[in-house]
Amino acid sequence: MQAQQIRITYKKTLLIKQLNFLLEQITDNTKTLIEDPYYKSLLEQIETNKKELVYHLIHNLTKINRLYRIETNQKTLISTEEDILVALDLTKELINPSSILEPKDREYLRLLEAHFITKTFKAREASALFQLKKTQTWRILVKLIIAGILQRNGNPNKGYIYQFPIDPIELPILD
Numbered sequence: 001m002q003a004q005q006i007r008i009t010y011k012k013t014l015l016i017k018q019l020n021f022l023l024e025q026i027t028d029n030t031k032t033l034i035e036d037p038y039y040k041s042l043l044e045q046i047e048t049n050k051k052e053l054v055y056h057l058i059h060n061l062t063k064i065n066r067l068y069r070i071e072t073n074q075k076t077l078i079s080t081e082e083d084i085l086v087a088l089d090l091t092k093e094l095i096n097p098s099s100i101l102e103p104k105d106r107e108y109l110r111l112l113e114a115h116f117i118t119k120t121f122k123a124r125e126a127s128a129l130f131q132l133k134k135t136q137t138w139r140i141l142v143k144l145i146i147a148g149i150l151q152r153n154g155n156p157n158k159g160y161i162y163q164f165p166i167d168p169i170e171l172p173i174l175d
Contacts, residue, residue: 016090020053023060031076032062039084050095056088101147108140109149113164120163 034040046054061083062069070078081164101109112128115121127137141162144150154160 015032015096016057020057020060023064027060027063030066031074032059032079033072033076034058034079034084036081036084040080043084046095050091053094054087054091057091058083061086101143102106105140105143109144112144112150116162117164120160120161121156122159124159126162 034043043051043054058079062077062079065080065083066077069080069083072078108130110112112126113123114131123137123141124135126141127134130137130140132140141150141152145152145162149164150162151165152160152162
């Protein structure tokens, strides 16, 4: 996959986060509920930090479409399959960013996650882990940076330090 497509995907995920934040600001404080057991179990399989973002988007989409949604006695709107599918479609790259990578690069990502998910590392360490040359490792790391999966800090003269980013937007869990 080309670097430009990866950049577009990453920008889309940032826009989804901003959209979700704006929707939260302009809609009222109505509660929503997902009743369908299939979609409940499907959504439970998403990673915790990403699950909250998806639930927020479903919540806000349900509130926007409130005229077409069923309201319970407790003033709670029922989220429909449409709300859930639109939210999942909008957030598919965010839920699984490795899906935008080639299969070979996904394997390298899994290796990095297994060894360095909470630590910083240098390209030399990744090269030893991959058992590849420095230039081959550099190409892989650049793809992961462009996809937004890795962050690079440091000085080119002293060597870059890589790490997995911590999501700066922390949203509260909805009822």
